[in-house]
Amino acid sequence: MTARDALVDAAKTLLSTQGYEATSPRDVQASSGVGQGSFYHHFAGKADLAFAALLSLADEMSDAFDSLADGDGIDLIGGYLNVPRDALSGCRIGRIAMESSMADDRIRVPIAGYFSHMRLRLTGAFSLLDTGIAPEALADLAIATVQGGYVLARVTADPQALRNATSALDSLIRSFGATGDDR
């Protein structure tokens, strides 16, 4: 593996677990095994490495999202809401949202790519249901429930808080009759 790839891989892990601001170039260098100077040979600075790492992470997570369900209806919504999550660790990519560095497009834009991907798929799934509520807004609600569930779980130190939130939303949505394809 080339030094550049080693840096990106190490950055993905560190950004996922510590966020952006808490991850120093030194951390990435030490964790990847490359020397101090190689970092700045391949990247202009910390934010440029983060851009590359977050693009790759967003792709990876978008793929993981796509493998949550076969179909496009209530299956996808239920799959997304009910997939097991490590609630106390927080979302690997959403955790960065509250940092000041979101003002930097090299940080925000790759993250936004992942959320746009989910939003598009979920909007499609909700438009197959008959709720009388805008499918885009329901997609935002589903995503917000998961992201906020992480917040609540970490604040209360109780992973159940995330499951409470997602399963309550799942119940609310299913009470609308789930257009036939619920098995």
Next chain:
Amino acid sequence: MTARDALVDAAKTLLSTQGYEATSPRDVQASSGVGQGSFYHHFAGKADLAFAALLSLADEMSDAFDSLADGDGIDLIGGYLNVPRDALSGCRIGRIAMESSMADDRIRVPIAGYFSHMRLRLTGAFSLLDTGIAPEALADLAIATVQGGYVLARVTADPQALRNATSALDSLIRSFGATGDDR
């Protein structure tokens, strides 16, 4: 105003806007106008000042929550979901949830106090409705929707994302018939 109070006040503002890790003792000292040494005369360290500041902030925000509605039913839920928010700034206290310092009880516990307060009030409000879903879980859903709405708004750089999520949840809940007291 005593130096201690000036430090706590400055810390509340800085923690609200930058989070914990991004707020340095120097920032607080400069912003409060006191000298370098006074900080460590009144507090054992950064985490101890944060504890005092977060306790006060949580109290303040709990009071603000209580003034959202007169009653205890759908009024409170609707009031909480629909109150105008500065979506792109993030929640003044929830923004800290994803930082590593949540492992320190001096940071987590005062924040948890605010969330417990909301959870208790919202659980009471939801138990007046007839949804067939656990009121505690619905309370967690409402809180998660707001917190996750902040995340989504910041990621997409669009404040509308938070309003989408809260108003979609409001619509879902009201479609259950809102036990009579909706005007």
Next chain:
DNA sequence: GTCTATAGAACGATAGAC
């Protein structure tokens, strides 16, 4: 109780040999 001055470590980034 308040202040100025400064400690020792980590920060993001650069220099320059090989």
Next chain:
DNA sequence: GTCTATCGTTCTATAGAC
């Protein structure tokens, strides 16, 4: 392209005069 060495700054915290 990779490395070691180091820059100037900021971090959290302490020393010690007044």
